[in-house]
C-alpha cells in the first residue's frame with residue numbers, strides 16, 4: 001500500500017461511479033474497501049444450465065433458451081403494474097414468457113431473435129415467469145447470488161463486484177504459500193476470487209469454495225499462531241503473589257456462598273495467577289451460572305498482588321452493570337474501579353487515561369473503548385474478556401498487549417466442545433461451571449402460538465399484580481431494519497394501552513448509551529414494570545425481580561440466543577416464567593420450540609443447536625459462541641480448520657514476522673484486517 005497505484009485496500013469510492021451513497025449501502029453489508037468487495041462471496045448460485053422442457057418440474061427455476069416468435073407486448077394492470085409477454089419457441093414447443101414490472105426489457109426482446117430467460121416454469125400452463133433476461137456471455141453457467149439488503153440491489157452489487165474484478169483483481173497476491181497450494185490442491189487467490197464469483201458450473205464453484213474455506217481459516221490461524229508464538233517467546237509470564245487474607249475478606253463480603261463449581265474454577269485461576277507462566281484460560285459457564293463473581297475474585301487477587309486488571313465486555317449496558325457490581329463489592333475493600341465506554345465524557349476519559357497510566361485506578365471495566373490507542377496501563381496484570389466470542393483475535397490481542405504478559409481469562413456463556421475451543425482459541429486451558437448456584441428454581445418455559453396471546457397477557461397480569469417485573473423481547477435482527485424497530489414501538493404502545501396502570505418502556509439498540517443506561521437503571525430499581533426490548537438485553541443483564549419474559553416471534557432467534565435471553569430470568573428465589581410466542585411454519589421451527597421449552601441446560605442446547613444448524617438455523621449461527629467465518633464453518637469444515645492450524649503454525653515457526661518475500665501479500669492482508677479490527 002506504499003505502492004501509489006494500488007487500489008486494493010482503498011475505499012470502494014475509488015471505483016469508477018461509486019459515490020458516497022453506494023458506499024454507505026455497501027458499508028451496511030460490511031464492505032468498505034475494494035478488497036472487501038472482491039472477497040464478498042455469493043452465498044449460493046442459480047444454476048443457469050438449460051434443461052429440456054420435459055424434464056422440468058413444476059415451479060422449478062430454470063434457464064430456457066429459444067427463439068422469440070411474437071412481438072413483445074406490455075400490458076398494464078393494477079396500480080402501476082406491468083406485464084411484458086411474448087411467446088418463445090424451444091425446439092418444437094412454444095411457451096409463454098411473462099416478465100412482471102420490468103417493462104424496459106421490451107426493447108431487448110425482438111421477434112425472430114434468440115433469447116435466454118431465467119425464471120420459474122409452470123408446467124401445466126407452459127409458461128415461464130421471467131426473473132431476468134440473460135445476456136449470453138457472462139451469465140451463462142452459474143449465476144452468483146449475494147446476500148444484500150434493501151439499500152443495495154442484487155444486480156447493482158453484481159455490477160460493482162464485476163467492476164472490481166475487472167479493474168483490481170490483478171492486484172490480489174497470494175496469501176497461501178505455493179507449497180501449500182500444491183500440497184492441498186488449492187487455487188491461487190486470484191483464481192479463487194474469480195471462480196467464487198463466476199464459476200462455470202457446480203464443480204468449479206465447489207473447488208473455489210474449498211480453496212476459499214482453507215484461505216479463510218488459514219488467515220485466522222496465522223493470526224492466532226503469531227499471537228501464541230510472540231507470547232511463548234518473549235513472555236515468560238509474571239507470578240502474582242496475591243494476599244490470601246485479603247481474599248478471605250472478599251469471601252465474607254459476598255452475600256452468598258460460592259458453588260462447588262465456582263470454588264473449583266477460582267482455585268484453578270488462582271493457581272494460574274500464582275504460577276510464573278502466563279494464564280490463558282477459557283471459562284465456560286451457562287447463563288446465570290455466576291461467572292462474574294469468579295471474575296471479581298480473579299480481579300481482586302491480581303490487585304492485592306500489586307497489579308491492575310481490565311474487564312472488557314461487548315455492550316455498554318453490560319459494562320455499566322458489571323461496573324456497578326464490581327464497584328459495590330470492591331470499593332469497600334479499598335479498590336478504585338473505573339468505567340470506560342464509548343459514552344464516557346471526554347473530560348472524564350482524559351482523567352481515566354491519566355489514572356490508568358499512573359496506577360491510581362486498580363481495575364477498569366469497559367467496552368471496545370479499552371483498546372483505543374490512548375489507553376495505557378501502569379502495570380496491567382490481568383485481562384478478562386466477557387462474552388469473548390464477540391471479540392476478534394486482534395481486539396483481544398490489542399488489550400492483552402497493553403500489559404506485560406498479563407494473565408488472560410476469557411469467559412463465554414455459549415459452551416463449545418473442548419477440542420473445538422482449543423482449535424479456534426489456541427492453546428487455552430478450559431474451566432467449566434457446570435451447575436447453577438443452589439436454590440435456583442428452574443424457569444418454567446412454554447411455547448404459545450399467537451392465537452393464545454390472551455392467556456399470555458393474563459399470566460403477565462398475574463405476575464405484575466404480585467409486584468414482579470417483565471421483559472418483553474421482540475427481534476431486531478439488523479440494526480438497520482426499520483420495520484423491526486417499528487414492531488418494537490408498536491408492541492410497546494399496545495402493551496402500554498393494555499396495562500394502563502403499569503410503566504411500560506421501550507429499550508432498543510439504536511438509543512444513545514446513556515439513555516439505555518438510564519432505562520436499565522430504572523428497571524433495576526423497580527421503576528419500570530414492563531421492559532419492551534430488542535435483543536440488546538441478551539447478554540449479562542441481571543435484575544432478579546424480573547421473573548417473567550415473553551419473547552415474540554421467537555422463531556426468528558437462534559436456539560442459543562433464546563437460551564441467552566431466557567437466562568435473564570430465574571435469577572431470584574421466586575418462580576420464573578418464559579413464554580416463547582411464535583407460529584413456526586416449518587418442522588424445524590417447531591422442533592426448535594420444543595427443544596427450547598424442554599431443556600434449560602445450555603450445554604445440551606448448544607449441542608442441539610449445532611445439530612440443527614445445518615438445517616437452516618441461520619440466526620442461531622451468529623450466536624453460537626464460535627468465531628464467524630464467511631465461507632467456512634467450524635463444525636462442518638472442522639478438518640480443514642485443523643489442517644489450516646497445523647500449516648499456519650509451521651509457517652509462523654519458519655517465518656515468525658512474515659518477512660520472506662513470498663509472504664508479502666499475506667502480511668499486507670493481515671495488517672489490513674488488524675487495522676480494521678482496532679477501529
Ligand code: ADP
Pocket residue numbers: 256257258259262285286287288289290291292293413437438540542544571
Ligand atoms: P453469568 O455467568 O451469566 O455471568 P452472573 O455472574 O451474572 O452469571 O450471575 C447470575 C446471578 O447469580 C447474579 O445475580 C449473581 O449475584 C448470582 N450468583 C452468582 N453466584 C452465586 C451463588 N454461588 N449463589 C447464589 N447466587 C449466585
Ligand code: MG
Pocket residue numbers: 291292386540
Ligand atoms: Mg455474565
